Structures are given as C-alpha cells and as structure tokens.
Amino acid sequence: MKRIFALLLAMLLLAPGAAAAEYDPDVTINVYSWGEYIANGTDGSMDINAEFTRRTGIKVNYTTFDSNESLYSKLVGGGADYDVIVPSDYMVSRLIDEGMLLPLDYENIPNYQYIDEQFRSPGYDPEEKYSVPYTWGVVGVFYNTRYIDEVTSWESLWNDEYAGKILMFDNPRDSFAIAQFLLGQDVNTTDPEEWRAAADLLKAQKPLVQAYVMDQIFDKMESGEAWIAPYYAGDAAILVDNSEDIDFAVPKEGTNFFVDAMCVPKTASHKREAEEYINFLCEPEISGANMDYVGYSTPETAAREYLDPEVAESPLHYPDAETIARTQIFVNLPGETSKQVDQLWAEVKMGGPGESAVLVAIILGFLGVYIAIIVYKRRKRKRELA
Amino acid sequence: MSRTVGRLYTFLIFLFLYAPILVLIVFSFNDTETASRTVFSGFSLKWYEKLFEDRLILEALRNTLIIAVAAAAASTVLGTMAAIGINSLKRLPKRVMMNITNFPMVNPEIVTGVSMMLLFVFAVGVFGGRSLGMGSIIAAHITFCLPYVILQVLPKLRQMDPALYEAAQDLGCPPVKAFFKVVLPEIMPGIVTGMIMAFTLSIDDFVISYFTSGTTQTLPIYIYSMTRKRVSPEINALSTVMFAAVMVLLIIVNVRSSNSGERAGKGGGQG
Numbered sequence: 082m083k084r085i086f087a088l089l090l091a092m093l094l095l096a097p098g099a100a101a102a103e104y105d106p107d108v109t110i111n112v113y114s115w116g117e118y119i120a121n122g123t124d125g126s127m128d129i130n131a132e133f134t135r136r137t138g139i140k141v142n143y144t145t146f147d148s149n150e151s152l153y154s155k156l157v158g159g160g161a162d163y164d165v166i167v168p169s170d171y172m173v174s175r176l177i178d179e180g181m182l183l184p185l186d187y188e189n190i191p192n193y194q195y196i197d198e199q200f201r202s203p204g205y206d207p208e209e210k211y212s213v214p215y216t217w218g219v220v221g222v223f224y225n226t227r228y229i230d231e232v233t234s235w236e237s238l239w240n241d242e243y244a245g246k247i248l249m250f251d252n253p254r255d256s257f258a259i260a261q262f263l264l265g266q267d268v269n270t271t272d273p274e275e276w277r278a279a280a281d282l283l284k285a286q287k288p289l290v291q292a293y294v295m296d297q298i299f300d301k302m303e304s305g306e307a308w309i310a311p312y313y314a315g316d317a318a319i320l321v322d323n324s325e326d327i328d329f330a331v332p333k334e335g336t337n338f339f340v341d342a343m344c345v346p347k348t349a350s351h352k353r354e355a356e357e358y359i360n361f362l363c364e365p366e367i368s369g370a371n372m373d374y375v376g377y378s379t380p381e382t383a384a385r386e387y388l389d390p391e392v393a394e395s396p397l398h399y400p401d402a403e404t405i406a407r408t409q410i411f412v413n414l415p416g417e418t419s420k421q422v423d424q425l426w427a428e429v430k431m432g433g434p435g436e437s438a439v440l441v442a443i444i445l446g447f448l449g450v451y452i453a454i455i456v457y458k459r460r461k462r463k464r465e466l467a
Numbered sequence: 468m469s470r471t472v473g474r475l476y477t478f479l480i481f482l483f484l485y486a487p488i489l490v491l492i493v494f495s496f497n498d499t500e501t502a503s504r505t506v507f508s509g510f511s512l513k514w515y516e517k518l519f520e521d522r523l524i525l526e527a528l529r530n531t532l533i534i535a536v537a538a539a540a541a542s543t544v545l546g547t548m549a550a551i552g553i554n555s556l557k558r559l560p561k562r563v564m565m566n567i568t569n570f571p572m573v574n575p576e577i578v579t580g581v582s583m584m585l586l587f588v589f590a591v592g593v594f595g596g597r598s599l600g601m602g603s604i605i606a607a608h609i610t611f612c613l614p615y616v617i618l619q620v621l622p623k624l625r626q627m628d629p630a631l632y633e634a635a636q637d638l639g640c641p642p643v644k645a646f647f648k649v650v651l652p653e654i655m656p657g658i659v660t661g662m663i664m665a666f667t668l669s670i671d672d673f674v675i676s677y678f679t680s681g682t683t684q685t686l687p688i689y690i691y692s693m694t695r696k697r698v699s700p701e702i703n704a705l706s707t708v709m710f711a712a713v714m715v716l717l718i719i720v721n722v723r724s725s726n727s728g729e730r731a732g733k734g735g736g737q738g
Contacts, residue, residue: 111598111682116692117699123520131522143523144684145692160588160599161681296697304505316696350597 104353106138110164112358113152115341116145118167118216120374127370133361139354148252156181162348164355170340171254173212174205175413182211183345189356192363195381203340204410212342213359216377218315219338219400219408220255221331223298228308232330235263237309239282244289248301248310251293253426254411255337256283259311262334268409271418280425293430302327313339314397315377321397329397331404338408340380488710495703514704521701527689528705531670534601534685538608539666545609546616546665547658551650553617554624572614580678583607587679599681607679608672612665619661623654 112130122128130141146152149172155161156176168176176182187193196214206212222232229243238247238259250256258268260279270276291307301307302320320327343359345352361367369387372379378398379385385393392398414422498511518524553564571579587603590596627650635645651658673687680688690702 113682115695116689117696121521121523123517128522142682144682145523145689147692147694151692158584158588158678160584160591160603162598163682296694299697300505 104137104139104357105351108351108354109140109142110351110354110358111162112141112143112165112167113155113161113163114143114145114165114167116147118145118341118375118377119143120371124374126374127367129362129367129371132367133358136361137354137357139357141358156346156348159348162350163346164349164351165358166344166346167215167341168344169411170203170205170342171411171413173342173344176344176346177206177211178413181347183347183349183352184210185213185345185359186352186356189353190360190363192360192365195363195365195368195383197380197382199405200340200380203342204412205340206342212344213363214380215341215343215362216315216372216375217338217340217380218313218377218398219331219404220258220311220336221314221329221397222309222311223302223317223320223327223329224309225302225305225326226328227305227326232309232328233333235259235332235334237332238311239263239286239289241289243308245291246306246308247286247290248298248307249283249286249290249293250311251295253422255311256293256426256429257422258337258409258411260286262332262336262409265334268337269412269414271415273418273421276418276421276425280429283429287429314400315375318376318395318397331400331407333407335407335409336404338405338410340410341377491703492707492710495700495707497700497703499700514700515708517699518701518704518708524686524689524701524705527684527686530601530683531686534605534608534676535666535669537605538612538669539662541605542609542612542616542665543658543662546613546661547620547654549613550617550620550624550654554621568614568617570614571611576611576672576674579611580607580675583610583675584678599679600683603679603681604676604683604685607675608669611672611675612668615664615668616658616661619664620654620657623657624650627653 120126120129122131130143134140146155149169152166152168153172153175156163156166173182190213193213200214200217202209203212203214222235222237224232224237228246229237237243238249249259257276257279260282261268261270261275263282264275264278266275266279292301294301294310298307298310298312298317299320302310302317303324305326314329317329321329343362345355345359349355362371363381365381365383366387368379368381368384372384373388373392376398379388385399396404493507495514496510496512497507498509498513499506549568553561553568556564583603583606584599587599587606591599591603631649631653632645635649636642640648671687673691676685677688677691686705690698693699693702
C-alpha cells in the first residue's frame with residue numbers, strides 16, 4: 082500500500098516535467114535527407130537515430146534522396162507527410178517562397194543557441210524563421226599533384242594542358258557558379274547577359290572536359306583517369322585522406338559556400354516531435370559525433386571539440402575566415418532566370434541550340450523507314466498474288 | 468571450324484551476361500578504405516560486416532522483401548483467376564481482354580508510375596489518409612506484375628485438355644475439388660514461373676516505386692540516393708548475398724524437379 086502511494090507521489094512529481102516536454106513519445110516521424118548523410122552505427126560511429134529513439138521514445142522513419150530536385154518533386158507531388166527535410170540553401174529559399182515550410186518554434190529548439198554567428202540570418206532564410214543549419218561546406222578544386230603543381234585559380238579548369246583530364250559538375254548551379262566566379266559575377270544575378278557570358282565560358286571549356294559527373298569523380302580521381310575536378314569539400318575529403326597525390330585548394334576568385342538546413346514542411350503531421358529531432362541533432366555532442374562520420378562540417382564551434390582534432394584543424398573542413406569572406410551562397414532564382422539557366426545548361430552540354438531540329442529529323446527518319454517497310458510489304462504481297 | 472566459332476560466340480555471350488556480376492562480386496571482397504571501384508587491394512570481408520551493421524540498408528531490404536512477397540502472392544492469385552476467366556471467353560472478348568491486360572506491360576513505366584501516384588494522392592485526399600506508403604506501393608506492384616502472371620498461366624491452360632476437368636466432374640468430383648485436383652497441378656509450372664517473375668520484377672522496380680512509395684523506402688530507391696557521395700561497396704556485398712541466395716534457390720528447384728521427373732519417368736512416381 083505504502084509502495085503504491087509512493088509510486089503515485091512520484092508520478093505526481095513527474096507529471097509537470099512530462100507536461101513541459103509536451104511531445105508525444107509514441108509517434109514515428111518521417112525524416113527525408115540526403116543519402117549517407119547521418120552516422121548510422123557502422124565503423125564504430127554513433128547510431129544517431131537509434132540514440133534519439135532511446136532518449137525520447139520517438140521513432141524515426143529515415144529515408145533518403147539524391148538531389149534537391151528529387152526532394153522538391155516529392156514534396157510537390159503530395160502523398161508524403163515528411164516531418165523533417167534537409168534541403169540545401171537555394172532549395173530552402175525556394176520552398177519558403179512557395180510557402181511550403183512551417184515556421185519553426187525556436188523555443189522548442191534551445192540548442193539553436195550553439196549555431197555560430199556566421200550562420201545566423203542566412204541569405205536563403207533572412208528572417209531566420211524556417212531553418213536550422215545541419216551541415217555546411219565549400220566547393221573547391223581537387224587535383225593530382227603528380228600532374229599539376231598547384232591550383233590557385235578556377236582558370237586551371239580551362240588550362241588546355243590538362244585537356245581530357247578535367248571533370249566538371251553535372252548540375253547547372255554548381256557548374257555555372259565556377260564560370261561566374263571567374264567572371265567576377267554575383268552567383269544569384271538575374272541579368273540574362275551575365276548568365277549568357279558564363280554559358281559562353283563553359284562552352285569554351287567543353288572540349289577540354291573529360292566528363293560532366295557527380296560521384297564518379299571519386300573513382301576517376303583515384304585511378305588517375307582525371308587530374309583535376311571541382312567538388313564539395315566534405316564529400317571529397319576522403320580522397321585527400323587516402324591518397325598522397327591528391328590535394329585540395331580553394332581558388333582565389335572565391336567559391337560557393339553551401340548549407341544544408343533542417344526544415345519542417347507544411348504537410349508535416351508531427352511538428353513538435355520534428356522540432357525535438359532538430360534540437361537533438363543540434364546538441365554539440367551529437368553534431369560532433371554525427372559530422373565525424375559524415376565528413377561535412379558542423380555549424381557549431383561547440384561541437385568541434387568532439388571531432389577528431391585533425392579534422393577540426395583541417396582547412397578542408399574548416400576554411401579560415403579569409404577564405405570564407407570570399408564565398409557566396411546560392412539563393413532561389415526567379416522563374417525566368419532559372420528557366421534561362423536550364424536552357425543554357427542544355428546548350429552547354431549538348432553543344433548549342435538546334436536540338437529540336439535534330440529531334441524532328443530523327444522522328445522524320447523513323448517515319449520514313451516505317452513507310453518504306455509498309456510500301457515494300459504491300460508490293461511484295463501484290464507480286465505474290467499476281 | 469564452325470564449331471569453334473560457335474563455342475567462342477557462346478562464350479562471349481555468357482561473358483557479357485556475367486562479367487558485370489563477376490566484377491560486382493569481386494569488388495565486394497575489396498579491402499580498401501576509400502571504397503574504390505577500380506583498384507583491388509586485397510581480400511576482406513569488411514563490407515559484409517558493415518552491411519549487417521547498417522540499419523538503413525537492412526530496413527530498406529526488409530521493406531523491399533515485404534513488398535515483393537506480398538505483390539508476388541497477390542498478383543499470382545489474381546493473375547491465375549484472371550487467366551482462367553480469360554481462357555473460357557469466346558474469341559473476340561478474349562482478344563479484347565488480352566489487349567487490355569497487356570497494355571500495362573507496354574506502357575512506359577514512368578507513365579504508369581506518375582499516373583498511379585496521381586490516383587493514390589487523390590484517393591488519400593478523398594479518404595482522409597495522411598500519406599502514401601507500404602499499401603500504395605504494394606497495390607502498384609500488384610498492378611504491374613499481373614499481366615506477367617497472366618501471360619505465364621494462359622499458355623498452360625491452353626495446352627490442357629478441357630476434357631480432363633469435365634471427366635473429373637463426370638466421375639463425381641465437385642467443381643472446386645476438380646479444380647484443385649486436376650486443373651491446378653496441370654498449370655502449376657506456369658503459376659510458379661509467373662510468381663517468380665512477379666517477385667523479381669517487384670524487387671528491382673525503381674521508377675514505379677519511386678513515385679508511389681510516399682515515405683517508405685525500398686532498396687533501389689536507397690541505392691539511388693547514394694549517388695551524391697558514392698555507392699558504397701556494402702551494396703556489392705548485399706547484391707552478392709542476394710545473387711547467391713537466388714542461385715541456391717534455382718539449383719534446389721532444378722534438382723527437385725529433375726529428381727521428380729526421373730521418378731515419374733521410371734513409372735512409379737506420383738510426379
């Protein structure tokens with residue numbers, strides 16, 4: 082009897098605490114993030130999602146996408162109620178513009194205080210209402226020191242001595258940005274002339290480029306098939322770590338500084354629990370353990386002490402203030418401009434306009450063959466009958 | 468001379484068919500830090516170890532298997548029933564029905580995927596659900612597996628002598644029992660082939676799953692999402708395991724069927 086009384090008392094004492102926490106520990110939240118973008122317990126890392134469930138009881142259904150555009154189409158298509166998504170900077174601003182995100186309740190995310198000053202009021206979310214940075218990084222140039230002495234400028238990607246050994250990004254934003262830095266433009270410009278100038282520069286580069294690739298750069302650089310390639314520092318750090326010949330540089334003209342941020346889409350059914358998850362990922366210890374595995378940079382200085390000291394000191398992961406001062410961040414481009422960019426990118430990759438003419442020619446060719454076959458068969462039949 | 472040419476040709480065909488799988492298997496044992504796909508630097512089982520620690524891959528695999536088993540089972544039952552129905556139709560309606568069932572096969576996957584997504588999203592809206600998921604993806608897989616099952620079962624039905632079924636009933640067998648005792652064993656090979664086809668089609672489908680999966684992740688979708696970084700050799704290890712499992716399964720099935728065939732051939736067996 083006494084014991085039951087004590088238990089009741091204890092429950093009474095606990096009750097206010099539970100009320101303050103407010104979240105429902107019995108739900109499952111749907112998280113949609115990049116592939117291989119969280120520590121998952123392999124290689125002695127921390128299993129972040131399991132740890133979150135252990136602490137809060139909230140289960141995590143963690144699913145992954147390959148590009149911002151996939152994420153966008155999935156959100157727009159409907160039929161998926163994600164609670165936490167991790168788009169990149171320009172996609173965050175696009176989702177904000179289109180009213181597809183819920184404003185966050187930062188009181189539920191006390192760990193937001195650890196986010197460094199440098200990431201506050203970012204260009205893609207100037208009012209700091211919808212997003213919490215997850216990772217960040219810069220784009221730089223990876224090169225093989227056996228063939229290339231030093232890289233200081235994006236011009237190296239236009240050097241004909243390296244013809245056939247150059248790789249480029251296979252997406253318009255990142256590729257155009259490189260040309261834009263060389264031309265000294267703003268990467269978010271809306272001037273059609275400037276975009277055209279950048280496209281011309283990329284067209285001039287095309288004969289030298291071995292391939293427009295994304296993840297194949299790992300194999301191509303490692304095997305020496307390609308000598309020089311721009312890529313995201315965090316992803317490609319493994320190349321530098323594992324190969325004596327491969328080095329990394331941030332060109333002097335400046336570079337793209339990117340942030341992947343956590344947001345809650347409008348269709349979310351568990352916003353409160355989603356905020357709990359975001360808060361958990363912002364905990365310095367968790368962020369440190371997570372980034373130690375992922376290889377990207379944490380936006381929290383406080384988290385760096387949980388990292389491998391070599392990584393925390395590395396300019397590849399944490400470039401100095403002077404480098405960062407030269408960077409620019411992508412924001413969403415207005416519809417007109419992004420249409421133009423897509424068109425120009427198609428021109429760059431396919432070698433000029435007139436694709437529709439080619440298409441029509443191909444279709445006409447097929448049609449001709451088809452008609453020829455029919456005519457031939459008719460004649461044959463007639464001859465046989467005769 | 469022509470014989471050596473013939474052999475060489477056969478060899479080349481098999482080389483092209485199996486070289487990719489061979490490379491995949493070899494690199495699943497690659498001992499490398501960088502997960503290289505071009506340099507082999509020693510034998511190790513580390514990717515297999517990692518694979519069984521990786522909860523995300525295993526979860527995706529589990530989803531894929533649940534979907535494949537459910538879709539294969541349901542489409543086999545539905546497909547067999549449909550085949551029996553179609554087989555008993557008159558000539559013109561039969562042709563019409565066959566064209567209708569064949570249509571999803573020739574329809575581009577992306578069109579099927581998008582249209583199903585639109586339908587499901589609409590249905591979710593009407594019935595007040597939250598999201599697409601396991602249910603919608605299984606429904607989609609059943610739909611695109613059905614024609615393959617029908618196509619496998621129908622020829623077997625056509626080969627069968629309809630008099631057998633009638634004879635069983637003449638001898639006092641109730642229709643349902645006659646179906647299970649007489650018709651089903653006759654068309655079983657077609658049903659099994661259809662089921663295996665449905666199962667494999669479901670496992671490797673990407674396009675339709677991508678559009679209808681909602682918040683459920685299958686293995687092909689997971690692997691595709693790795694392409695920003697690089698596809699981890701854990702996937703090589705997983706594919707090797709799956710390849711080996713299918714291989715063993717096929718060998719067992721073949722050995723069993725050839726054994727029973729021998730017994731039947733000797734005249735004493737039940738088949």
